[in-house]
């Protein structure tokens with residue numbers, strides 16, 4: 197099939213590449229010329245395992261190209277909208293400006309029979325509005341919604357082997373499901389469940405999924421608060437309740453909480469939309485989830501301050517991790533960076549390191565000192581904070597950190613074995629785990 201993908205950020209670049217890999221002829225269109233040229237020469241703009249090799253291989257087939265020219269959409273029968281819907285600067289609601297301008301730019305090139313497919317995360321009601329607009333401008337064209345569930349760090353695998361495909365379409369749109377089944381023919385043939393539903397349900401599936409994940413993380417982090425106060429261990433508690441299949445162990449990782457470009461902004465936008473619709477309890481629930489999550493960052497600062505005997509002023513603190521999660525170079529709303537900045541504002545001498553996100557951390561927070569290796573970060577440090585659980589940080593042993601001035605480690609992601617560190621003479625603290633005094 198001939199397909200256009202509008203918006204080539206994280207989602208669009210991966211989606212265009214994977215569709216071409218599945219055998220379609222795809223043009224990725226992004227108004228950012230530099231980004232389009234970069235992708236067209238095989239260089240992804242984000243660190244995503246598997247993407248670069250798949251992009252290079254797929255460009256070589258001649259079935260994939262990237263351009264900034266919107267007229268390249270002409271002739272395609274399916275047009276995926278993959279533009280960002282970030283949080284508005286002044287309100288906890290979604291900014292749909294990029295989505296609306298993508299549709300404006302696309303309209304002149306649509307022909308009757310074309311299907312526009314939204315993948316961006318949007319407030320419920322957006323798809324119906326866009327469908328009305330598209331059908332009015334180009335009779336016979338329509339808009340469907342096909343939300344994306346990929347995780348950063350696993351984006352290619354999640355796109356090629358998704359848990360499920362969700363198609364939303366208008367009641368009178370009989371073609372949408374058949375067209376989407378052709379787009380995803382090999383994925384559907386592999387047995388992936390397909391849920392074909394209305395536009396509003398499809399939009400809500402996405403925000404409900406992210407809200408559930410965020411709630412699960414905040415739930416375990418709320419348990420971490422109780423555990424710490426009661427001298428219990430949240431990691432054992434999570435293992436124990438996670439054995440119940442109805443609960444499951446995934447997303448019960450207690451620690452510094454969630455960040456990134458999706459969960460925080462999605463729960464806020466969903467809360468705002470739910471309140472508009474009069475579903476105040478959803479808005480209240482999500483506000484609490486957000487509040488519990490943000491409080492984890494303050495708690496980490498508190499643990500670091502306690503470990504520095506009550507004040508961080510003038511203390512040298514090493515921070516391992518800047519990305520919002522491992523296997524990503526994304527620092528958007530990164531809990532690790534938020535803690536680094538907070539400690540620096542409180543007078544600490546902070547040095548941050550990250551295997552992939554160093555450059556993005558420097559760009560986003562030029563006031564921070566970002567170094568290239570763990571050895572440089574921990575040199576003469578009075579406390580080491582592990583804030584993003586990259587595998588190489590999980591694998592660290594006390595003997596690897598010989599440069600420190602004081603053997604103090606705060607394990608913000610519950611990624612290390614406390615016994616190993618304590619037996620080596622380190623002061624080890626982690627959110628949701630008993631302090632050594634309490635344990636005695």
Ligand code: UGA
Nearest residue numbers: 344345346347348413447448449453454455456458520521
């Ligand atoms: C999330 C969803 O998991 C995807 O399904 C969704 O498609 C995506 O948002 C999106 O809307 O585009 P992502 O933002 O890549 O994916 O990251 P997650 O793996 O969900 O992690 C989010 C945050 O939660 C990270 O900061 C991570 O460190 C934190 N987290 C995760 C925890 O604190 N504890 C856990 O147990 C799991």
